[in-house]
């Protein structure tokens with residue numbers, strides 16, 4: 001039995017932040033990773049998708065600016081930069097880095113065998129603290145034939161260096177929307193089949209409809225309320241997707257983007273009492289899942305984002321080190337990196353209604369309210385909506401669909417996190433001219449008037 005102060009199972013962004021902090025605290029740490037240190041985010045999700053999206057975004061941006069032409073696309077160069085960003089799917093530098101910092105690195109599948117006990121390959125580890133950061137898996141919907149047609153998940157889609165001539169994207173959430181726009185802008189014929197009534201269904205309908213218009217401008221076909229019944233390979237090697245209304249869509253490739261589920265199987269969480277009734281990780285506000293076991297990141301199912309995984313790792317390690325603070329998820333930014341970006345934070349209108357929060361809202365069309373959309377591009381665009389709790393006067397939700405919205409939504413995030421009432425925000429806000437942040441002034445003024453009514 002090998003003894004350690006702490007063991008981290010799964011080395012995606014959540015595991016890496018936890019491990020780094022535990023090492024910094026002087027602990028003897030063992031990290032276990034069955035695939036690549038850096039996780040889904042580093043190789044098959046955030047990093048490759050955002051790297052490639054930037055290429056097509058910059059190209060489209062140039063076309064929208066007066067006096068510029070659409071630059072030529074060097075796809076080979078774009079893919080090789082993507083490959084450099086994902087380290088050629090090689091984590092040997094990360095392995096060496098953790099070893100140099102004094103950690104024990106085990107490349108292999110690990111699972112809890114009991115309180116303070118972990119098995120990794122044929123090694124038995126005794127660990128005072130265990131942090132589980134095993135991420136999530138894509139969910140394949142129950143559609144006849146879906147496992148037999150060589151469908152892509154995000155793994156194949158983000159690492160491909162060959163483009164199909166046509167692509168059906170099943171699911172219109174963040175993964176489906178981002179990758180649909182990427183491939184459409186790389187001149188692939190793209191059709192999204194989405195079961196919801198609007199894209200990115202977690203957000204307000206108005207936001208989802210603006211995303212739909214943006215994708216339609218790029219030539220993406222969108223089937224809403226689409227129910228796929230079966231999928232098969234045709235004689236000419238294409239993929240045929242039959243919908244419940246009997247329509248058949250055909251394309252060279254199918255990308256399944258219908259959601260992700262916490263990766264709890266085989267981790268042994270049940271052996272330490274860390275799995276709740278529904279098979280989900282039980283978690284308190286310090287990310288404790290059981291005595292001396294913490295869980296962070298996608299495996300918790302709280303909010304499937306890298307920044308949440310990293311935040312939960314900070315929460316968990318602070319608890320381990322004895323200066324804990326409670327996790328607060330009220331102000332988690334949610335950015336879909338399509339063009340223009342959809343950025344949201346706090347509650348949507350639906351969530352506010354579910355929670356019984358009486359909200360007032362203000363919506364601002366950016367080109368009618370501020371100058372920045374015109375200095376930014378020839379065809380100005382964008383909208384922002386703010387939601388405030390009528391009773392407390394605090395900002396509780398916001399979304400914007402506009403260039404760079406993923407950056408300037410953080411002002412709303414800070415206001416929501418800090419519980420700033422709208423009048424105080426208005427008094428404190430003096431935004432630079434001409435910026436997108438200026439849109440907060442008319443929106444907050446409208447909110448203040450609505451609260452006062």
Ligand SMILES: Cc1cc2nc3c(=O)[nH]c(=O)nc-3n(C[C@H](O)[C@H](O)[C@H](O)COP(=O)(O)OP(=O)(O)OC[C@H]3O[C@@H](n4cnc5c(N)ncnc54)[C@H](O)[C@@H]3O)c2cc1C
Nearest residue numbers: 010012013014034039040041045110135297298304305306
């Ligand atoms: C296409 C796509 C794009 C995305 N873009 C963004 C984005 O732009 N911004 C954002 O915030 N989020 C984005 N996400 C979500 C983001 O990728 C995840 O929220 C993030 O990776 C979660 O980090 P994690 O550490 O919890 O898990 P992961 O990154 O999944 O890492 C978990 C690690 O645990 C390992 N592991 C699992 N089980 C075991 C075991 N038993 N033993 C040892 N190791 C194990 C896995 O191999 C993996 O390396 C995107 C997701 C997708 C699919």
Ligand SMILES: NC(=O)c1ccc[n+]([C@@H]2O[C@H](COP(=O)([O-])OP(=O)(O)OC[C@H]3O[C@@H](n4cnc5c(N)ncnc54)[C@H](O)[C@@H]3O)[C@@H](O)[C@H]2O)c1
Nearest residue numbers: 141171172173174175176193194195196257258259304335
């Ligand atoms: N920019 C980012 O931060 C970013 C980008 C990508 C993914 N992510 C994260 O990854 C997670 C997974 O994203 P996702 O887009 O795969 O999942 P999702 O659950 O957010 O969206 C999937 C969508 O697919 C639809 N759907 C489900 N089954 C379907 C079916 N059979 N046919 C058609 N449509 C169907 C659902 O209505 C749902 O809206 C998200 O929670 C998100 O937080 C984040």
